[in-house]
Amino acid sequence: xxxxxxxxxxxxxxxxxxxxxxxxxxxxxxxxxxxxxxxxxxxxxxxxxxxxxxxxxxxxxxxxxxxxxxxxxxxxxxxxxxxxxxxxxxxxxxxxxxxxxxxxxxxxxxxxxxxxxxxxxxxxxxxxxxxxxxxxxxxxxxxxxxxxxxxxxxxxxxxxxxxxxxxxxxxxxxxxxxxxxxxxxxxxxxxxxxxxxxxxxxxxxxxxxxxxxxxxxxxxxxxxxxxxxxxxxxxxxxxxxxxxxxxxxxxxxxxxxxxxxxxxxxxxxxxxxxxxxxxxxxxxxxxxxxxxxxxxxxxxxx
Numbered sequence: 307x308x309x310x311x312x313x314x315x316x317x318x319x320x321x322x323x324x325x326x327x328x329x330x331x332x333x334x335x336x337x338x339x340x341x342x343x344x345x346x347x348x349x350x351x352x353x354x355x356x357x358x359x360x361x362x363x364x365x366x367x368x369x370x371x372x373x374x375x376x377x378x379x380x381x382x383x384x385x386x387x388x389x390x391x392x393x394x395x396x397x398x399x400x401x402x403x404x405x406x407x408x409x410x411x412x413x414x415x416x417x418x419x420x421x422x423x424x425x426x427x428x429x430x431x432x433x434x435x436x437x438x439x440x441x442x443x444x445x446x447x448x449x450x451x452x453x454x455x456x457x458x459x460x461x462x463x464x465x466x467x468x469x470x471x472x473x474x475x476x477x478x479x480x481x482x483x484x485x486x487x488x489x490x491x492x493x494x495x496x497x498x499x500x501x502x503x504x505x506x507x508x509x510x511x512x513x514x515x516x517x518x519x520x521x522x523x524x525x526x527x528x529x530x531x532x533x534x535x536x537x538x539x540x541x542x543x544x545x546x547x548x549x550x551x552x553x554x555x556x557x558x559x560x561x562x563x564x565x566x567x568x569x570x571x572x573x574x575x576x577x578x579x580x581x582x583x584x585x586x587x588x589x590x591x592x593x594x595x596x597x598x599x600x601x602x603x604x605x606x607x608x
Contacts, residue, residue, distance in 0.1 A: 321569075321573050321574055324569075324573075324578075324579040324580065324581035325578060325579070325580055325581065326580070326581060326582055327580070328565070328580050328582065328587050328590060328591055329594075330563060330577065330578040330580075331537065331563050331565065331578070331580060331587075331591055332591050332594050332595060334534075334535045334537065334561060334563055335411060335416045335537075335591065335595060336416075336595065337534055337535070338415065338416050338418075338534065339417075339418045339532075339533055339534030339535065340411070340416060340417050340418060340533065340534060340535050340536075340537050341417070341418050341419050341420075341421065341529050341530060341532075341533035341535070341536050341537065341555075342408055342411075342417060342419070342420045342421065342422075342537050342539060343421045343422075343423070343536060343537070343538045343539070343541065343548060343551060343552070344408070344420070344421070344422045344423065344424060344429065344538075344539040344540055344541065345422075345423045345424065345538070345539070345540045345541020345542065345543070345548065346423070346424060346540060346541070347539070347540025347541065347542075347566060347567070347584060348404055348405065348422070348424060348428075348429075348539050348540035348541075348584060349399070349402070349405075349424055349426055349428055349540075350540070350584075351402035351403065351404060351583075351584065351585045352399045352400060352401065352402045352405070352426075352428055353395075353399055353479075354396065354399055354426055354479065355479060355480065356540070369480070369482055369484070369513070369514045370385050370482075370484070370513055370514070371513055371514045371515035371516075372513040372514070372515045372516035373515050375508060375513060376450065376506070379497075382497055382506065383492065383495055383497050384487075384489070384492055385484070386465065386495065386497045387469075387472075387487060387491075387492040387495035388484045388485045388486070388487050388492070389482075389483055389484050389485070389509065390462065390465045390469070390472075390495075391472075391474065391485040391487065392479050392480070392483045392484050392485035393444070393458065393462055393483055394462075395479055395485075396426065396444065396479065396483040397444075397445075397458070397459075397462075399426060399428060400428070400431070401428045401429075401431050401432035402428075402585050403585035403586070403588065403589050403599065404539065404540075404584040404585040404587075404588045404589075405428050405429055405431070405432035405434070406432045406433070406599050406600050407585075407588035407589050407591065407592045407599050408420065408429065408432065408434055408539070408588065409429070409432040409433035409434045410592055410597050410598065410599045410600075411592070411595075411597065412433075412434050412435065413433070414595075414597050416595075416597075418529065418532055418533045418534070419436060419438065419529045419532075419533070420434050420436070420437045420438070421437075421438045421440055421526050421529060421548075421551065422437055422438070422439060422440060423440050423441055423541060423545075423547065423548050424439075424441070425439065425441050425442055425443050425444045425482065425483070425509075425511045426443075426444065426483075427439075427443055427444070427445055438522065438525055438526055438529065440512075440518060440522065440526065440547060440548065441511055441512040441518070441547070442509070442510045442511035442512050443510060443511065444458060444482075444483045444509050444510075444511055445457065445458045445459075446458055446509075446510045447461050447507045447508065447509050447510060448507065448508055448509075448510045449500035449502060449503060449505045449506070449507050449508075450505055450506045450507070450508055451500065451503050451504075451505025451506065452500060452502055452503040452505055454500060454502040454503070455510065456501065456507075458509070461498070461507065464498045464501070465496075465498055468496040468498050469495055469496055472495065474487055474491035474492075482511070483509075512547070518547050526551055527551070527554060530551050530554045530555050530558075530560075531554075531558070533555070533560060534560065535555070535560055535561040535562070535563060536551065536552065536555040536560060536561070536562045536563070537563050537564075537565070538552065538562065538563070538564040538565070538566070538570070538572065538576075539565050539566075539584055539588075540565070540566060540584050541566065541570065542566070542568065542570050542571060543570045543571040543572040544570075544571050549571055549572055552572040552575050552576075553572075553575060555575075556575035561577045562575050562576045562577060563576060563577060563578050563579075563580075564576045564578070564579040564580070565579070565580045565582065565584060565587055565588075566579065566580075566581070567581050567582065567583065568581075
């Protein structure tokens with residue numbers, strides 16, 4: 307039976323409304339020891355759409371599942387055609403003001419760590435160190451047979467050579483780097499095998515329906531245990547992979563703060579939810595804390 311990902315949830319009724327005041331987040335950062343958990347909304351200002359926000363990709367696109375990818379050769383052809391085209395845009399994305407602010411908080415010792423549900427590598431590109439990529443990264447691929455890793459850039463070159471003239475125009479881009487293409491546009495796209503053993507290659511990301519590696523989960527649990535508070539940035543927390551850490555923090559009595567324009571599945575565990583755009587909010591927080599972002603002088607005080 308074809309498994310489908312968890313795509314939606316019903317907001318909990320009776321919760322207090324969100325706020326437009328980011329000061330509780332500033333207070334948490336002043337205390338230090340803040341663990342950041344970021345989601346797809348973190349990267350929308352870099353041109354990468356999210357899944358569930360306004361105009362989110364789930365309104366037109368159902369992500370590939372692990373079960374489909376491993377069992378169906380045609381599904382793999384469809385995935386790699388769309389992902390190969392999407393990578394041309396996805397791979398050129400650059401960190402936005404929110405990523406740079408998080409990196410600045412880290413440089414100034416306010417964070418205990420960063421966990422991201424995103425696969426775009428933009429936190430690292432902005433300068434954040436020790437980032438745990440909960441769902442892996444699109445910049446590398448792995449063979450499902452021999453376990454060999456290679457760079458996405460190398461695979462892209464091999465796919466270019468095997469599919470000369472493949473230049474369809476996509477209807478849109480998705481948070482997983484997948485471009486929207488029709489079956490006619492995909493045509494007879496050629497998938498290349500592992501250069502080491504000829505096996506099936508897969509991006510080193512956790513697909514829907516696939517479990518996060520246990521050691522990675524354990525590392526995240528350790529980070530939650532070491533943190534003073536948990537700051538969720540741009541995640542709806544719809545999937546359990548991120549929600550479980552919110553629940554862990556709340557159960558251990560650690561404040562959970564959420565910055566997200568829309569309600570999230572973790573709101574009942576949060577002490578506050580700031581309903582503002584991430585980039586502006588995080589740079590405002592940096593100004594209040596007198597922390598320069600990208601070397602600029604603070605322009606606003608608390």
